[in-house]
Amino acid sequence: MCVGVNVVPVTYDDLRRPPLDALALSRALTRPGSLWRDVEVVPEAPSTNALVAARARAGEAPGLVVLAEHQTAGRGRLGRVWETPAGSALTFSLLVAPDRVPAARWPWLPLLTGLAVAEGVRRVTEVDCALKWPNDVLVGDRKVAGILVERVEHAEGAAAVVGVGLNVSMSAEELPVPTATSLALEGAATTDRTVVVREVLRAFEALYGQWQAEGGDLTRGLHEAYVRRCATIGRTVRVDLPTGEQVHGEASRVDADGRLAVTTDRGTRVLGAGDVVHVRAV
């Protein structure tokens, strides 16, 4: 951590970073018949995903949302850990149980979540964000939000913990990596986290409801909506596979299973995991 001369403790008096309004979120989101049953704000948590996963294993019903004002050890893919300054980001996890979607189609859930974040953010902040396959939310080529979904098995069946980290009011100096950005840095119309997360959760509810109603079948609209927001398609990419292998080519499409097809000089590869780098045209 970098210590400057002006060490200003971040508190709830920080007008740029008002606290999350748990009551307003509950009122707006937990109406009868809605997906969300309980919206909780905790002051601090190492990882909201770990917290919600533990509650799921202990029998918590789906429909739970837990937001942390300050997440101290957020977990990304492959155990990567990050911390965000208090009040500067939206860090939250959702508990859902897609009981009408067969297990083989669950991998669409991370993509659906990316789409919900992008749509919700666009609506209230007017920031033009898009998706990098499968679900990083980008503004231009900079990452503003990341998502990690974990399947959790418990006595009554399976559930999914959906974790989202969205950079809201971080300054350039506060960004975890130079390739990241925040809504504030992108000129967002609002950086009120309560307003932003309310819209993201509404967008999630609508997309998830459609996905469940279709039994996970995306032929009726969701696939098209994802493709429209996916900035990877048509780009020259490098994909770092979990094996360490690199695939270079043009991202040609996202198939019905959500996998990315990359056209290389030795044919087409269809990928279900890997880190995509959008390569700039030279």
Added chain:
Amino acid sequence: MARDPKTAEIVAEMVANVMRVVVAPGDRLEAGDTVVLLESMKMEIPVLVEAPGTVTAVKVGEGDVVQEGDVLVTLDL
């Protein structure tokens, strides 16, 4: 004559990458133990055993791509 113990095959429920193999042949498992961690589209999917048993074979390695229905691990129950 001793009867052959019952066996079980743990299969993948979806197309996925094998992130981590948690068990090795000979390991004794309880119901609910994780055998393999799969990843698909940034979703982590722990594969658990439903009944206690002993691992007889691990059919996949880290980095493998598995298809729906592929056997991951076999067990003697």
